[in-house]
Amino acid sequence: MRLSDAQVGRFRDDGYLVLPELFSAPEIGLLRGALPGLFAEDTPANVREKAGGAVRTAMGLHLRDSIYGRLVRHPRLIEPAIQLLGDDRLYVQQVKVNVKAAFVGEAWQWHYDFATHHHEDGVPAPLALNLHVFLDDVTQFNGPLHFITGSHKAGPQPTFLDTETTSYDLWCVDRDVVARLTEAGGLFAATGPAGTGLIFCDSLVHSSPPNLSPWDRRIFSLIVNPIANAYTDNARQEWKHHRDLTPIEVLTDDCLKGVADR
Amino acid sequence: MRLSDAQVGRFRDDGYLVLPELFSAPEIGLLRGALPGLFAEDTPANVREKAGGAVRTAMGLHLRDSIYGRLVRHPRLIEPAIQLLGDDRLYVQQVKVNVKAAFVGEAWQWHYDFATHHHEDGVPAPLALNLHVFLDDVTQFNGPLHFITGSHKAGPQPTFLDTETTSYDLWCVDRDVVARLTEAGGLFAATGPAGTGLIFCDSLVHSSPPNLSPWDRRIFSLIVNPIANAYTDNARQEWKHHRDLTPIEVLTDDCLKGVADR
Numbered sequence: 001m002r003l004s005d006a007q008v009g010r011f012r013d014d015g016y017l018v019l020p021e022l023f024s025a026p027e028i029g030l031l032r033g034a035l036p037g038l039f040a041e042d043t044p045a046n047v048r049e050k051a052g053g054a055v056r057t058a059m060g061l062h063l064r065d066s067i068y069g070r071l072v073r074h075p076r077l078i079e080p081a082i083q084l085l086g087d088d089r090l091y092v093q094q095v096k097v098n099v100k101a102a103f104v105g106e107a108w109q110w111h112y113d114f115a116t117h118h119h120e121d122g123v124p125a126p127l128a129l130n131l132h133v134f135l136d137d138v139t140q141f142n143g144p145l146h147f148i149t150g151s152h153k154a155g156p157q158p159t160f161l162d163t164e165t166t167s168y169d170l171w172c173v174d175r176d177v178v179a180r181l182t183e184a185g186g187l188f189a190a191t192g193p194a195g196t197g198l199i200f201c202d203s204l205v206h207s208s209p210p211n212l213s214p215w216d217r218r219i220f221s222l223i224v225n226p227i228a229n230a231y232t233d234n235a236r237q238e239w240k241h242h243r244d245l246t247p248i249e250v251l252t253d254d255c256l257k258g259v260a261d262r
Numbered sequence: 263m264r265l266s267d268a269q270v271g272r273f274r275d276d277g278y279l280v281l282p283e284l285f286s287a288p289e290i291g292l293l294r295g296a297l298p299g300l301f302a303e304d305t306p307a308n309v310r311e312k313a314g315g316a317v318r319t320a321m322g323l324h325l326r327d328s329i330y331g332r333l334v335r336h337p338r339l340i341e342p343a344i345q346l347l348g349d350d351r352l353y354v355q356q357v358k359v360n361v362k363a364a365f366v367g368e369a370w371q372w373h374y375d376f377a378t379h380h381h382e383d384g385v386p387a388p389l390a391l392n393l394h395v396f397l398d399d400v401t402q403f404n405g406p407l408h409f410i411t412g413s414h415k416a417g418p419q420p421t422f423l424d425t426e427t428t429s430y431d432l433w434c435v436d437r438d439v440v441a442r443l444t445e446a447g448g449l450f451a452a453t454g455p456a457g458t459g460l461i462f463c464d465s466l467v468h469s470s471p472p473n474l475s476p477w478d479r480r481i482f483s484l485i486v487n488p489i490a491n492a493y494t495d496n497a498r499q500e501w502k503h504h505r506d507l508t509p510i511e512v513l514t515d516d517c518l519k520g521v522a523d524r
Contacts, residue, residue, distance in 0.1 A: 140402040179476035214441035
């Protein structure tokens, strides 16, 4: 799997890249099939919503289920990441499904991932990539990610730690910064059918509204980071930033199918 | 101003009708110009958000400002309402601007207006029409109304009074009803540039997400109701359901211009 020059150019300009039809319906079916059991587990790696207790994000999934153990080494995710970073020594930093359940899934405030990676984990530079796979159709109605196009180019912005708004503490960006960056670049809603892939960079400012719709919005998220840019602080829980610095070894393109055939 | 047969048909089928470019940029400018002063007034008719105190909805505006006094008699709003209702004896039931301010404007839960009109005001039948004028560009990013297409056809659904979620108590629809109606009709986001008009009926189920964007989303809303279908209970504050049953007399098409020329 290799991105075209045009795709690489768009990623550099916008800070994100949508990859339509990256995974097939049967593959998505397998990934979805594992979720009810994982969400039912009583573990602190399942972070629940402030109100009601629905799973907000289920973390460390590659260590909890074999199909997610394969997905984090999938060539359709890892090969583009290696290409964009020009570095084939990457480690698995974080693996989760952000659920945003129908009716109850809450917002994610305006933030960029590097603020957390830097403040909490001591990651030196904003190189990590967030690789998404839509496990449900993501529409304007069920809480898609909203990116400020090109906001990564302004470099890391001032942030504050918000421990109030949701159940997941987050380093957030001030409203005046959001207004200024949006004025320059505009907003983009990352929508598409289940199976859509998405890559975005570590300093891209984004948010997502709550899901008031009757449709779940489950998105798989794998963050990979160059080993040369690894964490220097390990105060956070293991499932928020994995410690294992073994380079990711890519599997074959049909690796998910293998799990189904067991 | 007369709706085409196709427009009337769409309204009957969908429960709503968008009217692009209903008001001009200069007219919208006049309507917007009055808002800062109105929002600054210390009156219970300005309902403020639960957190922060920004105006959530400013009510009774036709009695508070002359341009809104004219807008509630504007032929581009009232003539279509008379046409759709087949009744030229209408009264002004409610007049407001729903603000949904940038960053802080909160959601409106799933509801239909008639539940409140019936439970609170003793309105007999779901005949009232809600006539909107967008005072800002309304996009997928700043909290547009989401309609369940055709949900009015199912008739009034069971409701419960939600006094918790926001600062404005609202008769709301259960999640299982929303899921069932959405499965049948799908969702529609009412978006468009400032100046867009919108009509929707009293039993149409709708909601709107919070506004996380840096753009205000101010919408003028006039509810008109046939005098023959008037309130039978007047327990609510006057600005939530006006008591004056004088039939609306339509002004001329240039009536807003007159205010500017004072």
